[in-house]
Structure formats: structure tokens, C-alpha cells
Amino acid sequence: DAKTTQPPSMDCAEGRAANLPCNHSTISGNEYVYWYRQIHSQGPQYIIHGLKNNETNEMASLIITEDRKSSTLILPHATLRDTAVYYCIVRVAGVDPGGTSYGKLTFGQGTILTVHP
Amino acid sequence: GAGVSQSPSNKVTEKGKDVELRCDPISGHTALYWYRQSLGQGLEFLIYFQGNSAPDKSGLPSDRFSAERTGGSVSTLTIQRTQQEDSAVYLCASSFRRGTQYFGPGTRLLVL
Numbered sequence: 143d144a145k146t147t148q149p150p151s152m153d154c155a156e157g158r159a160a161n162l163p164c165n166h167s168t169i170s171g172n173e174y175v176y177w178y179r180q181i182h183s184q185g186p187q188y189i190i191h192g193l194k195n196n197e198t199n200e201m202a203s204l205i206i207t208e209d210r211k212s213s214t215l216i217l218p219h220a221t222l223r224d225t226a227v228y229y230c231i232v233r234v235a236g237v238d239p240g241g242t243s244y245g246k247l248t249f250g251q252g253t254i255l256t257v258h259p
Numbered sequence: 260g261a262g263v264s265q266s267p268s269n270k271v272t273e274k275g276k277d278v279e280l281r282c283d284p285i286s287g288h289t290a291l292y293w294y295r296q297s298l299g300q301g302l303e304f305l306i307y308f309q310g311n312s313a314p315d316k317s318g319l320p321s322d323r324f325s326a327e328r329t330g331g332s333v334s335t336l337t338i339q340r341t342q343q344e345d346s347a348v349y350l351c352a353s354s355f356r357r358g359t360q361y362f363g364p365g366t367r368l369l370v371l
Contacts, residue, residue, distance in 0.1 A: 176359075185263075185350050185362035186302070245357040246292065246318070249302040 146230045151254040154224075160217040163228030163252050174233050175206060176247070177215045179226040179255075186229065188248075191216065200258040220257045227252040265351050271369045272341055279303035280336040280366045282306030291334050292360060293326055297347040305349075308334065309356075314351045364368065 147165040153161040166175065176191040189198055190204045192213075197204045203216040217224055229252040233245065264283045272278050284291050293305040304318040308328045319325070323341075328329040328334040338345055348367050 172340075178362075184353075188359050188361060191359065225285060226328050245290065245296075245304075245354065245360070246304040246307055246315075248304070251301055 143150055146232060146250055147155050147228055148228070148250065148253045150251065151256070154217075154220045154255060154257050156222060156257055156259050157219055160220040160224065160255055160257070162215040162217075162230075162255060163212065164215070165212045166230070166232050169210050169232050170234070170238075174236055175204065175210075175213050176231045177202070177204065178231065178247075178253075179224075179228045180229070181223075181226040182251045189228075220255075220256050222250050222259070225255060263351055263361055265349075265355050265363040267337050267366060268364065269369075270365045271371065273371050274343060275340055277337065277339045278341055279367070280349050280369065282334045282351030282353075282363060284332065284334070284351070285361060288353035288355050288360075288361075289331070290354045290356060290360075291328055291353045293334070293336050293348045294350040294352065296350060296365075297344075297370070300347075302350065304324075305336070338368075341368075343370050346370045 174191050174193050177182045177189040178186040180186045190199055190202050193208055196255055206213045229249050231247050263285055264280045265368055270278055289310045291308045293318040294302045295305055296302045296366045306319055323339045326336045334339045346369050348365040350365045354360045
């Protein structure tokens with residue numbers, strides 16, 4: 143799976159949009175971009191994923207550049223409860239060349255997002 | 260519906276003892292994963308079960324670690340002769356085939 147690069151930390155004011163960038167310049171055509179977050183002492187929480195098109199759900203929006211080498215996770219109205227470590231992960235879809243379906247997630251260090259009042 | 264559940268939530272054990280950690284995946288999910296997160300470290304993959312296929316054990320750190328999945332549902336991660344470096348949060352995730360993985364709350368293991 144391709145490696146991702148994220149800033150180690152970001153701050154955001156409560157009520158404002160939080161824009162978290164992720165670089166994945168070596169992404170392959172069959173790799174999805176996934177975002178998870180981990181609030182202190184909890185298991186990772188799935189946020190959103192996409193392949194080529196921008197995606198939106200009740201939690202966030204995912205903007206993927208046309209060349210797919212970078213993406214941005216947008217939390218439109220950040221709250222104090224959004225303070226967490228955010229992980230950007232690229233992951234192969236489908237079956238690997240060995241013929242077995244394989245889907246482990248490779249987590250990097252992520253971005254520590256701090257939302258302040 | 261119910262999410263992934265793990266038990267116990269916390270486990271304190273003495274060095275050299277064996278421990279068993281349990282994971283109940285989301286009903287209907289065919290794939291189950293174990294990860295470990297040590298203090299200040301990222302999450303690392305341990306083992307992966309998919310349907311009736313042989314599990315991928317490539318992430319297990321030593322032969323003291325083993326896991327099984329009975330009836331394609333519940334999984335148990337066993338650590339034999341625990342060491343202090345085994346202290347970590349052990350996380351379980353499940354997915355339908357190779358879809359989105361959903362994580363449980365984790366088991367916090369402390370080896371004294």
C-alpha cells in the first residue's frame with residue numbers, strides 16, 4: 143500500500159471548518175483513500191473513503207485532487223469533540239496478485255487535530 | 260446495529276502468565292483483524308481472518324502470539340508467557356469481505 147504524509151498537528155477554532163491535508167503521491171489506480179480518527183482511549187472510528195470522486199457523508203467531506211496524489215478531509219463545523227488523531231490511509235481494493243483477498247490497514251502517525259473554544 | 264465488541268476492557272497480568280482476549284465482530288462480517296497499539300506508537304497489524312481461508316499471521320510478533328476464529332465469528336487472541344513489552348491496547352476490527360473496517364473499543368493489557 144502507498145505511503146501517506148500528514149502534518150503532525152493542526153489547530154482549529156470551534157465552529158470553523160477543519161481542513162486536514164494528506165499527500166499520497168505514489169497512490170496506485172486501484173487504491174482507495176480512507177480516513178479514520180481516534181479519540182483518546184477509544185478504537186479508531188471510520189470517517190469516509192473515496193477512490194476518485196469527492197465524497198460527503200454526515201461526518202465529513204473528502205476532496206481528492208484530479209491526479210489523486212493528495213486529498214483533504216473537511217470537517218465543516220468542528221466541535222470540541224472532534225479533537226482526535228486523524229489518519230489518512232491508502233488501501234488496495236480487490237484481490238492482491240497472490241489471489242487472496244487482503245485488506246490490512248497500515249496506519250501512519252496521523253494528524254493530531256486540536257479544536258479549541 | 261451492534262458494533263464490534265471486545266472483552267475484557269482492561270486486563271492486568273503478571274509477567275509469564277497467559278492471557279486470552281476476545282473479539283465479537285459485527286454480525287455478518289466475513290473478515291476479522293487484530294491490531295496492536297503500544298504506548299505512543301501507531302497501530303500495527305497482527306493477524307487477519309477472511310472466511311474459510313487460512314489466516315494471514317504475518318504481523319504476529321512472536322510465536323507466543325496466536326489467534327483463532329471459531330465458526331467464522333468470535334475470535335480469541337492468546338498471548339503465552341506474557342512479557343512487559345506486550346503491554347498495549349489490542350484492537351479488533353471486522354469488515355464484510357474487504358470493505359470498510361469497523362473497530363472495537365480495544366482491550367488494554369498491562370503486564371507487570
